[in-house]
Amino acid sequence: MSNEDYYDITVVGGGPVGLFAATYACMRQAKTQIIESLDKLGGQVTNLFPAKKIYDIPAFSSIKGNALINELVQQVQQFAPQIFLNEKVQEISKTASGFKLVTNLRTTYSRTIIIATGVGAFQPRKLALPNANSFENQQLLYSISDPQKFANKDVMIAGGGDSAVDWALELAPFAKTLHIVHRRSKFRALEANVARLHETQTIFDTPYLITDLQKGADTKIKVTLKKVKEDSTTQLRADYLLVNYGFVTDTKILQDWNLETQHNLLQVSPNMQTSTPGIYAAGDIIDYAGRVNLIATGFGEAPIAVNSAMHYLNPDLRQPAHSTQLIKKFPKIK
Known part of the structure; x- marks a missing residue:
């Protein structure tokens, strides 16, 4: 398996944080794929409250869930990452060049991974x-x-x-x-x-x-x-x-991936790295002192995870100072 067959970053989870992580990864010009277990993007927002107004997204006085997801999908599609729906990551194992991910449909390879699965599998309580x-x-x-x-x-x-x-x-x-x-x-x-x-x-x-x-x-x-x-x-x-009694979640799959958890949440370092070097995480699947469970919090964690993954791949690469410095020319938005 050559490095050309590897994605630079695989984002596991296609909710709001996963979508923005993929957008930022593409802005860093990383070869990126999104793997989502459901049949559509958006995670909990799409499946539990698509028509509810969300009040904690910066720059929006309020925005409905489906409108937020539509904006995030349009944003990520500018950069055309590979998106795979109805796929569940069942196994993650280390290889000489990164990681092998076995899903219910295929085997794929990635040099780094960002886990953004939210609270995992969920259903209303x-x-x-x-x-x-x-x-x-x-x-x-x-x-x-x-x-x-x-x-x-x-x-x-x-x-x-x-x-x-x-x-x-x-x-x-x-x-x-x-x-x-x-x-x-x-x-x-x-x-x-x-x-x-x-x-x-x-x-x-x-x-x-x-x-x-x-x-x-x-x-x-x-x-x-x-x-x-x-x-x-x-x-x-x-x-x-x-x-509206909340929802029941299942994060047992994390145990199969051999990642350190506490109270069913991933433990991460300040650079969003999990217990396995090369695997990072962002959003409600992670835990650290003082974390607030807001979508906006995950939006801030996603670039940290991406930049950490890029530094892991290229330790000598200078970290960007501003988003407008990431790529030489932004694609035109139609």
């Missing part, structure tokens, strides 16, 4: 009631693709984190009625957003737990709420119940 699955994808939803579906509808949102509050802010202007149910009186979401939500007509049902779901006489769902530490209950009817 579901409502733990025996009959909940009989309402799924009808009155009970775990994600939203079209907010207008809820116009003039009675909507109930369950959850106390950022996703639940963000969805409530998104739907409050046009829902007929909007309830938010949380098991605690205090929300975990960003304080400014909770304050904004209190300024709307949203009804706060706290501290309550959802204990039962039943079909109503019409197409509505009948939801029983029990007050925490009390026996009192109340029933509400809604056209839709949107549950």
